[in-house]
Amino acid sequence: MLSCKQASQLVSQALDRPLTRRERWALRLHLWMCAGCRRFNLQLVFIRLAVGRILSETEQNGNLRLSPEARLRMTKALESGQ
Amino acid sequence: MTAKNPHDWLNEHGDYLYRFALARLRDTHLAEDAVQETLLAAIKSPSFEGKSAPRTWLTGILKHKIVDIIRKQITKTPVDDMSRHGADEDATDEFFNQRGHWADAPLAWPAAENALQQQQFLAVLQRCLDRLPPKLARLFLLREVHEDDNESICKELQISPTNAWVMLYRARMSLRQCLELHWLAK
Numbered sequence: 001m002l003s004c005k006q007a008s009q010l011v012s013q014a015l016d017r018p019l020t021r022r023e024r025w026a027l028r029l030h031l032w033m034c035a036g037c038r039r040f041n042l043q044l045v046f047i048r049l050a051v052g053r054i055l056s057e058t059e060q061n062g063n064l065r066l067s068p069e070a071r072l073r074m075t076k077a078l079e080s081g082q
Numbered sequence: 083m084t085a086k087n088p089h090d091w092l093n094e095h096g097d098y099l100y101r102f103a104l105a106r107l108r109d110t111h112l113a114e115d116a117v118q119e120t121l122l123a124a125i126k127s128p129s130f131e132g133k134s135a136p137r138t139w140l141t142g143i144l145k146h147k148i149v150d151i152i153r154k155q156i157t158k159t160p161v162d163d164m165s166r167h168g169a170d171e172d173a174t175d176e177f178f179n180q181r182g183h184w185a186d187a188p189l190a191w192p193a194a195e196n197a198l199q200q201q202q203f204l205a206v207l208q209r210c211l212d213r214l215p216p217k218l219a220r221l222f223l224l225r226e227v228h229e230d231d232n233e234s235i236c237k238e239l240q241i242s243p244t245n246a247w248v249m250l251y252r253a254r255m256s257l258r259q260c261l262e263l264h265w266l267a268k
Contacts, residue, residue: 003182012251016225016232017243036187043188043258050207051226057204058105065097070114074096074121078088081122 002030007037011044088125095137096121099144106148106223108211116151120144152224153239155217177255189262203265210260214253221246222253 002010007030010023019027031038058064066074099120103113120143127143179185211219225235225246236243 003178004184004187005178005182008177008255009247009251012254013247016247016250036184039188039190040258043191043261044254046191047207047254047257047261048226050204051211051223054204054207054211055105055223055227059098059101061101062097064101064104066100066114066117067110070100070117071092071096073114074092074118075089077118078092078121078125081125 002026004030004034004037007031007034008040011037011041015044015048088121091121091124091136091140095140098137099140102141102144103148106227107151107220108216108223112151116144116147119147123147149224149235149238152217152220156221156239156241177259186259188258189266191262191266206261206265207257210257210264213260214256218249218253221249222257225250 007027010019010027011031013019014027031041096117099117100113103116104110107113107116120140123143124140177185211223214222221239225232232243232246236246239246
């Protein structure tokens with residue numbers, strides 16, 4: 001029987017690797033009985049979505065630009081790097 | 083104008099590349115460095131001729147530069163230092179009692195879909211990401227948005243999968259607790 005600590009580790013790892021059959025069953029059983037870990041599971045999926053949102057907002061934020069100094073530095077580096 | 087003009091790349095794609103790097107590195111200077119190294123690498127690369135979309139090609143180079151920067155930081159730092167707890171054997175113990183039960187069980191997050199639309203929620207998430215140790219935040223972002231699987235990320239970063247799981251778990255535990263404290267409590 002998994003503890004919440006073990007179950008939460010598997011919930012996290014399931015986002016990074018395929019769980020073994022044994023792990024999947026143990027986790028499924030735990031989640032069936034444990035509301036806290038079920039919420040944790042949903043929260044991690046949600047955080048992944050939200051992080052994707054933050055990244056695409058930053059990528060599309062036209063107010064974020066290279067500073068004139070950085071631009072100048074790069075222009076010089078490109079000239080000497082050629 | 084020649085087929086390969088780095089000054090055009092800087093003018094036309096510099097800001098985009100900068101935002102791409104900034105989103106992942108969360109540091110102005112590191113992001114500028116990554117863009118500069120990308121442009122310098124692009125000059126030297128023989129593979130540009132005939133490429134129809136320089137932005138896609140440059141972004142591909144930039145992704146590798148970002149991974150390089152994160153790898154240098156991670157290999158410089160032992161895993162234990164990646165948490166605020168230093169030498170603490172298992173930094174996530176604070177979240178559980180001795181029997182392995184949640185010290186504070188996760189709460190129900192209401193209206194999750196709506197929250198994604200709310201600037202206030204995203205602002206809290208930004209602050210929570212800022213509270214993570216920077217290297218941990220960068221590894222987490224790399225993993226959460228990287229198209230590649232975890233195994234190839236570990237190879238590129240030269241860390242073991244087990245190390246990666248431990249670090250990502252810490253990042254996720256800290257983030258969800260931070261969100262619960264500062265977003266849900268409102």
